[in-house]
Amino acid sequence: MSSPLVVMKFGGSSVANADRIRRVARRIARERASGSQLVVVVSAMGDTTDELLALAAAITDDPDPRELDVLLATGEHQSATLVSMALHSIGAPAISLTGPQAGITTDGTYGKARIAGIDPRRVHAELAQGKVVIVAGFQGRSVKPLEHLDGDAPGASDVHAAEITTLGRGGSDTTAVALAAQLKADRCQIFTDVKGIYTADPRLVPDARQLPVIGYEEMMELAHQGAQVMNVRAVELGWVNDVVIEVLSSFEDAPGTEIREDPFVEQRNKVRGLAHDRNVAKVTLVAVPDQPGVARRVFDPLAASGITIDMIVQNVGHGGATDLSFTIPRVELAKAKRILEPLVRELGARELTTDSSVAKVSIVGAGIQNAPGYAARMFGTLADAGINIEMISTSEIRITTIIAEDRVEDAVRALHAQFALEVPEAAEAAAG
Amino acid sequence: MSSPLVVMKFGGSSVANADRIRRVARRIARERASGSQLVVVVSAMGDTTDELLALAAAITDDPDPRELDVLLATGEHQSATLVSMALHSIGAPAISLTGPQAGITTDGTYGKARIAGIDPRRVHAELAQGKVVIVAGFQGRSVKPLEHLDGDAPGASDVHAAEITTLGRGGSDTTAVALAAQLKADRCQIFTDVKGIYTADPRLVPDARQLPVIGYEEMMELAHQGAQVMNVRAVELGWVNDVVIEVLSSFEDAPGTEIREDPFVEQRNKVRGLAHDRNVAKVTLVAVPDQPGVARRVFDPLAASGITIDMIVQNVGHGGATDLSFTIPRVELAKAKRILEPLVRELGARELTTDSSVAKVSIVGAGIQNAPGYAARMFGTLADAGINIEMISTSEIRITTIIAEDRVEDAVRALHAQFALEVPEAAEAAAG
Numbered sequence: 001m002s003s004p005l006v007v008m009k010f011g012g013s014s015v016a017n018a019d020r021i022r023r024v025a026r027r028i029a030r031e032r033a034s035g036s037q038l039v040v041v042v043s044a045m046g047d048t049t050d051e052l053l054a055l056a057a058a059i060t061d062d063p064d065p066r067e068l069d070v071l072l073a074t075g076e077h078q079s080a081t082l083v084s085m086a087l088h089s090i091g092a093p094a095i096s097l098t099g100p101q102a103g104i105t106t107d108g109t110y111g112k113a114r115i116a117g118i119d120p121r122r123v124h125a126e127l128a129q130g131k132v133v134i135v136a137g138f139q140g141r142s143v144k145p146l147e148h149l150d151g152d153a154p155g156a157s158d159v160h161a162a163e164i165t166t167l168g169r170g171g172s173d174t175t176a177v178a179l180a181a182q183l184k185a186d187r188c189q190i191f192t193d194v195k196g197i198y199t200a201d202p203r204l205v206p207d208a209r210q211l212p213v214i215g216y217e218e219m220m221e222l223a224h225q226g227a228q229v230m231n232v233r234a235v236e237l238g239w240v241n242d243v244v245i246e247v248l249s250s251f252e253d254a255p256g257t258e259i260r261e262d263p264f265v266e267q268r269n270k271v272r273g274l275a276h277d278r279n280v281a282k283v284t285l286v287a288v289p290d291q292p293g294v295a296r297r298v299f300d301p302l303a304a305s306g307i308t309i310d311m312i313v314q315n316v317g318h319g320g321a322t323d324l325s326f327t328i329p330r331v332e333l334a335k336a337k338r339i340l341e342p343l344v345r346e347l348g349a350r351e352l353t354t355d356s357s358v359a360k361v362s363i364v365g366a367g368i369q370n371a372p373g374y375a376a377r378m379f380g381t382l383a384d385a386g387i388n389i390e391m392i393s394t395s396e397i398r399i400t401t402i403i404a405e406d407r408v409e410d411a412v413r414a415l416h417a418q419f420a421l422e423v424p425e426a427a428e429a430a431a432g
Numbered sequence: 433m434s435s436p437l438v439v440m441k442f443g444g445s446s447v448a449n450a451d452r453i454r455r456v457a458r459r460i461a462r463e464r465a466s467g468s469q470l471v472v473v474v475s476a477m478g479d480t481t482d483e484l485l486a487l488a489a490a491i492t493d494d495p496d497p498r499e500l501d502v503l504l505a506t507g508e509h510q511s512a513t514l515v516s517m518a519l520h521s522i523g524a525p526a527i528s529l530t531g532p533q534a535g536i537t538t539d540g541t542y543g544k545a546r547i548a549g550i551d552p553r554r555v556h557a558e559l560a561q562g563k564v565v566i567v568a569g570f571q572g573r574s575v576k577p578l579e580h581l582d583g584d585a586p587g588a589s590d591v592h593a594a595e596i597t598t599l600g601r602g603g604s605d606t607t608a609v610a611l612a613a614q615l616k617a618d619r620c621q622i623f624t625d626v627k628g629i630y631t632a633d634p635r636l637v638p639d640a641r642q643l644p645v646i647g648y649e650e651m652m653e654l655a656h657q658g659a660q661v662m663n664v665r666a667v668e669l670g671w672v673n674d675v676v677i678e679v680l681s682s683f684e685d686a687p688g689t690e691i692r693e694d695p696f697v698e699q700r701n702k703v704r705g706l707a708h709d710r711n712v713a714k715v716t717l718v719a720v721p722d723q724p725g726v727a728r729r730v731f732d733p734l735a736a737s738g739i740t741i742d743m744i745v746q747n748v749g750h751g752g753a754t755d756l757s758f759t760i761p762r763v764e765l766a767k768a769k770r771i772l773e774p775l776v777r778e779l780g781a782r783e784l785t786t787d788s789s790v791a792k793v794s795i796v797g798a799g800i801q802n803a804p805g806y807a808a809r810m811f812g813t814l815a816d817a818g819i820n821i822e823m824i825s826t827s828e829i830r831i832t833t834i835i836a837e838d839r840v841e842d843a844v845r846a847l848h849a850q851f852a853l854e855v856p857e858a859a860e861a862a863a864g
Contacts, residue, residue, distance in 0.1 A: 018487070018490035018491050021491060022491065052510070055450070055510075055514065056513075056514065056517060058450035059450050059453060059454065059514050059517050059518050059521065060517050060518065060520065060521035062521065063517045063520075063521075064516065064517050064520045066527070067513040067514075067516045067517045067520070067527075067528055068513070068517070070509060070512075070513045070528060070530075071509070071510055071513040071514065073509075074506035074509050074510050077502060077503070077505075077506050077509075078484070078487075078503055078506050080502075081488075081499040081500070081502045081503040082487065082488065082491050082499075082503065084496065084499045085488060085491050085492050085495045085496050085499045085500070085503075086491045086492065088492065088495075088496045088499070089491065089492035089494065089495075095498070095499075096499055096502060098502075100591045100592075101591065101592055101593075101594065102592075103592055119592065121592060122592040122593065125578075125580050126580075128580070129580055141591055146557075148557050148558075148560070148561055158590060158591065159532045159533065159573055159590065159591045159594040160532075160533055160534075160535055160551065160553060160554040161533075161554065162533065162591040
């Protein structure tokens with residue numbers, strides 16, 4: 001029988017300094033001693049990525065995307081080599097591979113590339129040598145051919161032509177899940193600075209409960225609505241490839257949370273968790289003429305500037321005019337105002353108002369849309385706490401409200417109590 | 433007529449921070465505006481290499497050489513991308529290439545690889561696009577095949593199998609000269625934090641004179657004996673390939689020093705420059721039996737530990753015993769003592785003495801060995817200054833003495849005056 005293959009991913013806080021890197025190495029060595037073959041994905045050390053971004057910002061406020069990707073990728077090269085050195089020093093054979101060396105190819109979009117495929121030959125060859133393979137996360141090689149290298153020049157897989165691309169924030173999670181899928185790993189473990197996925201942020205809600213298991217779709221909604229433990233695309237990739245993802249602490253030996261096809265999903269309609277997000281600003285165009293094409297004229301230039309629109313609400317018009325509200329990441333507000341202010345007069349709107357002291361609070365649970373009463377209970381709970389709801393949006397498994405930022409903590413605590421999230425579910429208790 | 437091709441190399445102090453990187457970019461853009469095609473080689477920013485070494489040392493005192501090379505190579509990746517970004521931001525098209533992307537192959541010796549060849553296709557293709565090509569110095573891709581990747585696996589030039597290797601201290605100079613040779617560049621400029629090559633270190637000798645030109649062989653001796661401006665191997669590579677190397681300041685626009693086949697070499701026998709080196713320790717095995725094989729038993733284990741032996745002096749024996757003295761880099765003294773102490777008794781020597789407060793002072797000039805009187809003048813000058821000579825060694829174009837470290841400054845000044853190095857040579861004056 002062949003030994004099990006495990007993919008382990010360690011985030012930036014887990015490898016933030018030499019002590020932590022040595023601790024991670026000991027954890028890897030213990031797992032290896034138990035007989036597993038290991039592929040380990042690492043993020044850059046601590047704040048390295050932010051420091052490199054600051055370095056680029058000191059040079060220019062509009063860094064070339066290709067160069068920025070090469071710059072940022074060095075963070076993961078460094079942490080990968082250091083983890084490998086730490087393993088060598090305790091007698092565990094190991095080798096670090098860059099994303100391109102590990103055979104990870106991407107669609108070539110600088111700064112937010114998507115993984116296009118994985119050629120696992122080098123990884124397999126190193127595993128066959130008995131080595132722990134440390135892969136630099138967050139990066140890969142573009143498969144787009146370089147047009148000016150045609151003819152005389154080497155192919156895209158040749159080292160001369162290999163262009164490095166990064167996967168964007170949280171990309172190392174995606175690297176780990178993609179490797180687990182390609183290698184048909186027995187386990188995919190995401191080590192982080194929390195113990196797993198909670199019913200709400202434990203810093204806000206003292207009796208927030210760690211979930212033993214959560215479905216892919218619920219996890220994606222929580223991640224998208226502000227839960228920062230897991231990257232949305234990594235969860236999606238796990239879902240598509242049916243990879244069971246285990247989120248657990250790199251600092252203590254304790255059971256984590258499994259993200260998987262939820263075995264209990266048919267047995268209940270229930271709120272599973274809360275998410276909140278403070279990186280939100282609300283924008284309203286007041287009294288816009290209620291005509292076809294207005295929305296496009298507002299959102300096209302925002303999209304062209306790379307501003308992500310989240311919730312959009314447009315009320316029924318009165319007297320030929322309507323209010324158009326939407327939310328964007330708070331850090332993009334200044335840029336959005338520069339784009340929208342000239343539009344107010346062009347569109348014949350009355351005015352542009354913005355509010356950067358709002359936040360999103362969401363409840364997430366498979367099937368809650370089908371079970372009447374959850375929306376009413378949510379809005380009632382907020383009303384009882386004297387919290388005004390400014391916007392609402394819903395999906396199949398989620399209800400999101402926009403409220404004043406300074407009421408986030410009250411809202412999350414009241415909702416956590418209302419839905420009794422601190423109480424383990426019957427199905428979980430029975431399974432456990 | 434095609435535009436001239438210039439290779440420019442900027443050292444770590446020239447790109448130590450964002451301001452200096454922007455200044456370097458402006459210098460490059462000026463050169464480009466004058467119509468040249470440019471290949472720019474950069475070192476890592478400031479103390480980056482030392483910081484990365486310290487990071488590795490915090491993990492383990494014996495870092496794996498392959499992993500250390502990948503780690504150190506990130507320093508040049510970073511500076512190359514930042515210089516490229518700075519050029520973009522002032523409207524000059526540019527692209528950074530890693531050593532492997534630039535087609536630089538090495539013999540695969542980690543930590544001190546030698547350049548094996550350069551495949552210039554990518555560099556040519558980028559130059560043809562009108563771009564300034566920024567090459568990360570100090571590194572290349574090993575051409576050694578990875579044995580365990582045979583069969584199923586890709587070839588060595590495939591990105592999966594490409595192993596990065598570094599060229600050792602000063603390796604970026606070598607990268608620049610090798611590229612200039614391969615590309616048949618019209619000029620090869622090494623920008624540094626001094627104005628050129630001087631007759632002696634200007635920090636020690638106020639009237640040290642900048643040389644307009646110096647021969648390859650003299651420059652190699654000066655570099656080997658402690659002049660830190662240029663890397664010895666880079667000079668050697670320039671000599672073999674007949675590349676004229678220009679050393680000049682990155683901080684001011686002023687003529688530098690050309691390292692080339694010296695046109696004046698047949699016209700004189702003269703001291704051209706002085707070099708000194710404080711990173712020296714002297715080791716003496718006192719009263720070693722004067723038998724065959726003793727030297728090998730001393731030097732074999734030192735070489736195996738990677739300790740570079742510099743000068744070796746053994747006097748005529750008396751009564752069957754002799755004193756064997758040699759110098760090593762001062763930082764290696766502790767390691768050397770651990771190796772040699774057990775040998776003292778095995779060899780039947782009387783004792784081991786060491787002195788880490790010595791230094792080397794050398795005079796260098798083509799042909800001085802053939803012209804009698806230079807040695808006598810050097811020793812006489814030191815004697816007049818009351819400086820004791822502890823060891824002497826000579827080459828065709830050099831005389832080196834070991835003296836007490838606290839007399840280095842006196843020695844260098846006295847010798848500079850004795851040989852009137854502040855006075856331009858007649859041939860130079862005529863040529864100028």
